[in-house]
Amino acid sequence: MTVSASTAPPQEEAPRASTPAPAQAPALEAVPEPAPDTAPEVPPERRRGADTRALTQLLFGELKELRPGTPEHNRVRGALIEANLPLVRYAAARFRSRNEPMEDVVQVGTIGLINAIDRFDPDRGVQFPTFAMPTVIGEIKRYFRDNVRTVHVPRRLHELWVQVNSATEDLTTAFGRTPTTAEIAERLRIGEDEVLSCIEAGRSYHATSLEAAQEGDGLPGLLDRLGYEDPALDGVEHRDLVRHLLVQLPEREQRILLLRYYSNLTQSQISAELGVSQMHVSRLLARSFQRLRSANRIEA
Structure with missing residues (x-):
């Protein structure tokens, strides 16, 4: 007998295993974030400065207990100088506009630093940079005042x-x-x-050389532009020599020479002026020249 599919009894389903409902995860409590550090960050420069001051104070404490001249004293003193070199560079930077090599300025300032270290007394309660800065700057100013200027200025x-x-x-x-x-x-x-x-x-x-060529304008040096050759300069020495020799001649021979070479008179005019013959004037001139030549040590 053929059974229709529509009339076939339904097959019983196998019982399914009951799966328990997933348990609801408990709500996570909000974990508070750590509070940000409200303290401002110390700049590296200030931190280094504080470290240098602390090191300086410690080294001065050691230096006080050592006898000057011993190797240990020299070692601590050298460490103090090296630790405070940034102070010298800071002071030297104030003189950067002086057109002087910064290495020279730092070297001079280091001399002031050494003097300050030798005179510093840590028991007075004064910070070393406060004590040393005037000494360093004073040494640099003294250097510019005494050694740098070409011309001394009041x-x-x-x-x-x-x-x-x-x-x-x-x-x-x-x-x-x-x-x-x-x-x-x-x-x-x-x-x-x-x-x-x-x-x-x-x-x-700084002094500028008179012979240095001017940069950029292509002009000759200051010496060629400001100076000139005085044609009468060569005669200065000769005039002084002649003046010295003339005073050694008799008064009449001096007058004859003045009339001949300063008034441009001829021998005839001079003879008429003095009331002597022209021949006598010629002999007097020749004798005067002979005396002048013999008294002239340069030609001799």
């Missing part, structure tokens, strides 16, 4: 030149251009002549 003019430079920078910033001499003089309440003198004094650090 102290008052040098101090005024520093004020003129400062006023020039301030007025340049304020006006946006280079100030005039009158504006600088009005700012400092001094005369324009003093301002010009200060400017000239500022140029005395």
Whole structure:
């Protein structure tokens, strides 16, 4: 008997294993982020400065306990110098506009640093940079005052030149251009002549060779442009020699020479002037020349 598919009894499904519902994950509590460090970060330069000050204080404590001249004392002293060299470079940077090699300025400032180390007393409670800076700057200023300038400038003019430079920078910033001499003089309440003198004094650090060719303009050196050959210069020595020899002649022979070579008179005119013969005038002139030649040590 054929059973229709539609009338076939349904097959029972195998019981499925019951799968438990996944448990709900507990809610994660928000973990608070660590609070940012509110302390400002110390710049490396300031940190190095603090380290240098601490090292300097420690080395001075050791130096105090050592006897001068011993190898250990020299070692600690050298460490102090090396640790404080940045102080010298900082002071030397103030003189960068002087057109002097910075190595020379640092070397001079190091001499001031050594003097400050030898005189410093840590028991007085003063920081070493505060004590050493005036000594270092003073040594550098003394170097510029005594060794760098080609022409010595009075102290008052040098101090005024520093004020003129400062006023020039301030007025340049304020006006946006280079100030005039009158504006600088009005700012400092001094005369324009003093301002010009200060400017000239500022140029005395380096001398320019008169024979050096001018750069850029293709012109000859200052010596060729400012000087000239005086045609009468060669006669200066001769005139002085003749003046010295003439005073050794008798008065009448001096007059004859003056009439002949300064008044341009002939021998006939001289004879008429003096009331003597022309031959006698000629003999007197010849005798005068002979005396002059014999007294002239150069020709002799």
